[in-house]
Amino acid sequence: MSNAEDNKSSHDQLSSQVFLDLVDSVIADVASECHRVARLGLDRDLEVVEEELRLSVEARAKVADPSNNLETNTKYVVDIFGQSHPPVATEVFNCMNCGRQIVAGRFAPHLERCMGKGRKARAKATRSTTASQNRNSRRNTSDNNQLASGPPGFEENVRRT
Amino acid sequence: MKHSVNRPPTPDEDVTESPERDELTLGEIINIKLVESGEKENLMELVRDRLVESGWKDEMRIACREHVKKKGRKDVTVDELIRAITPKGRASVPDAVKEELLDRIQNFIRSAAL
Numbered sequence: 001m002s003n004a005e006d007n008k009s010s011h012d013q014l015s016s017q018v019f020l021d022l023v024d025s026v027i028a029d030v031a032s033e034c035h036r037v038a039r040l041g042l043d044r045d046l047e048v049v050e051e052e053l054r055l056s057v058e059a060r061a062k063v064a065d066p067s068n069n070l071e072t073n074t075k076y077v078v079d080i081f082g083q084s085h086p087p088v089a090t091e092v093f094n095c096m097n098c099g100r101q102i103v104a105g106r107f108a109p110h111l112e113r114c115m116g117k118g119r120k121a122r123a124k125a126t127r128s129t130t131a132s133q134n135r136n137s138r139r140n141t142s143d144n145n146q147l148a149s150g151p152p153g154f155e156e157n158v159r160r161t
Numbered sequence: 162m163k164h165s166v167n168r169p170p171t172p173d174e175d176v177t178e179s180p181e182r183d184e185l186t187l188g189e190i191i192n193i194k195l196v197e198s199g200e201k202e203n204l205m206e207l208v209r210d211r212l213v214e215s216g217w218k219d220e221m222r223i224a225c226r227e228h229v230k231k232k233g234r235k236d237v238t239v240d241e242l243i244r245a246i247t248p249k250g251r252a253s254v255p256d257a258v259k260e261e262l263l264d265r266i267q268n269f270i271r272s273a274a275l
Contacts, residue, residue, distance in 0.1 A: 010187070011267055011270055011271070012267075014187065014188055014191055014266075014270060015263050015266040015267045015270060016263070017188055018188075018191065018192070018195070018204075018266045019259065019262050019263055019266060020251065021192075022204055022205060022208045022262065023208065023250065023251055023254060024247065024251075025205065026205075026208055026209055026212055026218075026250075027221065027243060027246060027247055027250045027251075028239075028243055029209075030218060030221045030222060030225065030246070030250075031225060031239055031242035031243040031246060032239055033222075034222055034225035034226065034229065034242060035225075035237060035238070035239045035242055038225075038226075038229040038234040038237055039234065039235070039237070041234065043226070043234075046226065046229065046230065046234060049230065050230075050233075050234070
């Protein structure tokens with residue numbers, strides 16, 4: 001009797017073992033198949049989810065990054081051809097008035113001085129006669145302009161600028 | 162006398178075979194018999210069919226995908242996947258399938274007269 005029972009339990013154990021063996025084989029098959037699909041990128045759904053995840057992480061990082069990127073973007077705007085323009089034009093050419101080499105971005109201020117149209121121009125070179133002439137002319141214009149009530153400091157401010 | 166004449170005796174065929182036999186466990190013997198009779202292959206096919214029908218395989222595939230999503234698809238290894246799904250896999254075999262298989266295996270063991 002006990003022999004038969006022993007046999008049975010050992011049989012059970014054996015058969016369980018065989019069964020588990022079989023199941024493990026099938027599990028290995030499934031794992032192998034899924035591994036192949038994953039590595040070869042055959043699962044479109046997985047790819048889409050991955051791509052979206054990646055893009056959202058990138059976007060988050062870009063927003064969170066306080067420094068460089070934003071600044072450089074506003075300073076160096078990229079146009080549709082992919083060219084970036086520095087805020088101050090850097091090309092150098094010859095002034096047609098004085099013949100000097102001028103940076104394009106500084107051309108307007110240069111012309112002011114060069115052609116004597118600006119305030120700072122001749123006022124620096126000739127203080128004596130033209131300065132007093134300018135002061136008089138400026139006084140008239142300022143009265144006409146109604147820009148200032150004519151405080152004593154007004155001319156000083158004008159001359160300085 | 163030349164050295165070649167004094168070679169050691171060739172090992173006896175019978176002497177080597179029986180020690181090997183004695184060292185085999187019962188489980189290994191059964192396995193050998195299963196394979197030799199072709200029953201192992203039948204059982205494999207049966208298990209596969211049953212597990213596919215019951216949706217077990219699909220569940221396992223989903224579990225694999227989840228794992229791949231977590232770990233990133235470039236780094237996964239087969240071993241990793243197997244380790245990840247085996248506990249769940251073993252536990253989720255439908256009882257009916259398990260019983261059918263165990264029954265068949267036990268019949269085989271009994272008929273193998275061990």
